[in-house]
Amino acid sequence: MMACDLCDNVGGELLWNSTLCRIVLVNDPDYPGFCRVVLNRHIEEMTDLEAGERSLMMRVILATETAVREVMQPDKINLASLGNMTPHVHWHVIPRFRDDKHFPNAIWGEAQREGMQRTVDVAQLRGALEKALAQF
């Protein structure tokens, strides 16, 4: 098996962890509040997971969406599981703003402008995640 970046590394600032998956804050200055939900074992596709695990993972992803919306108040949330470069199940939860670097393009598309700089209050995000995860 080839080395896998998400097997070998946490992939960001660890915000929450469980047996199944972890939530990390991505260090992307253009997208503060951008979180990833990363499966804690090496599986390529969501449909390779057992049904109960899929359901639990999706609940964690949508709890993350809830917390990111609360803290960042974005114009839109983008959710994506791509994994073309790192085929290890992980989900992007990205707060988007009309004045961010790529809007309305995907963040993987062509940049539209320099992008308004924002910051994230990590303590507030941790609190919002704890609250959202307790309700899912």
Next chain:
Amino acid sequence: MMACDLCDNVGGELLWNSTLCRIVLVNDPDYPGFCRVVLNRHIEEMTDLEAGERSLMMRVILATETAVREVMQPDKINLASLGNMTPHVHWHVIPRFRDDKHFPNAIWGEAQREGMQRTVDVAQLRGALEKALAQF
């Protein structure tokens, strides 16, 4: 309220429909087998849905992934809910191949090559969807 493309149009070739959502085949010659799961009412974010609806919608999306994997045998599946241009909940379920137009980039990123041309057997896809949806 502004006109919404996914309120006004089916958005592709209708493969399956329910009260909550529909599955359509996207007409993209570079991505045969590319399906979208579209909510049948105008809501912007997954977390604006009730918990039971979120769960049902995710089961439909993953049934679609199962069927697309079976029929297209892709190297990777990409799942995404963006909605920056059309803020009406819809999910992209995209079969990806190492020799497709953008791989390993997202399909919204820079093209890498002309891309191997493939076709989809729509009757086979309908059958695979029916089977997958019956099991989810």
